[in-house]
Amino acid sequence: MKFDLLSRYRFMAIVAGVMSLLLWFVYMPVKYLLHNESLHQATIWIPMVHGYLYPIYVLFAIQFSVAKRWKTLNILGLILAGTLPIASIWSERYVVRKYGN
């Protein structure tokens, strides 16, 4: 199975996107709106997993964008896309359209 720069970036972009969705729309409402300790305990894995996967996304995003000689601001945008729900998935689609697979 091919697991080149683009594939690595795409894989982590999708994973980071899913984790961001869970973080923003499951964990944060539970913690800041519901104030329910039991649910908080049940969802605490979400920020932890996101916290450990996001650095991997950042490394792969930098590796890919530097190899493609992107401008620094675009690289920053790609890194920050991993923190917002949908943004990393949207940027993954953009990258696939531009560089194919």
Add this chain to the structure above:
Amino acid sequence: MKKVWQWLATALLVAIFLSLANWQWNRAEELKNPIQVDQSILPIDSVLSPTQSITQEIVGRKVSLEGHFVSNWIAPHQDGNKTWNVGLFQTKDNAMILVVRGFHKASTSESNRGETKIVGYLIPPQTSDVADTKGNQIGRIDSSLFVSKTELPLYAPFVQAVSEEPASGYQVVPFEPGKKVPGFYWQHISYVIIWFLFAITAIYLMLYQRRLDKVQL
């Protein structure tokens, strides 16, 4: 001049990221030490209402309640495979709460003796069954199990009793009256890693930009 600004901006970013990493590191370290809980005894209705969920701030709070026991239940396979006696308690202001009265003993004939005053610690409800149940057993200590059995409002947390007046005769289940700082160690450590990575990324991107500038020249 552009070079100087690049260095300054990068240095500022690195300083911010490292201080954030340090802040998260300190928070992770704090979690290793329990903090002292206020051990003054407050009436339960001054701490939370029956409809309110328990928050981290009131876990382990020492409360008092007055009322009477409505029924007794057995909770097997609790901490260390022990069996506990749990009472469904009706407070004077007509709300229900579960009370861990102590380690189970066979004779419970005199355990519900009218008006009772209880002092104990507030504990969040257990979320999953720890035992298969039959008869008057409950698989977890969770007031939601009793929703269909009473029309009175139920407190979400339960109370782990340290004393009953009149005395119940149960041997009280020990409770460590300390409270952990809210938070999770490995969550803070993950943020330490992220902030360090951001600091390194800031330096790398500055050097990368300078290399791009050189190529363009």
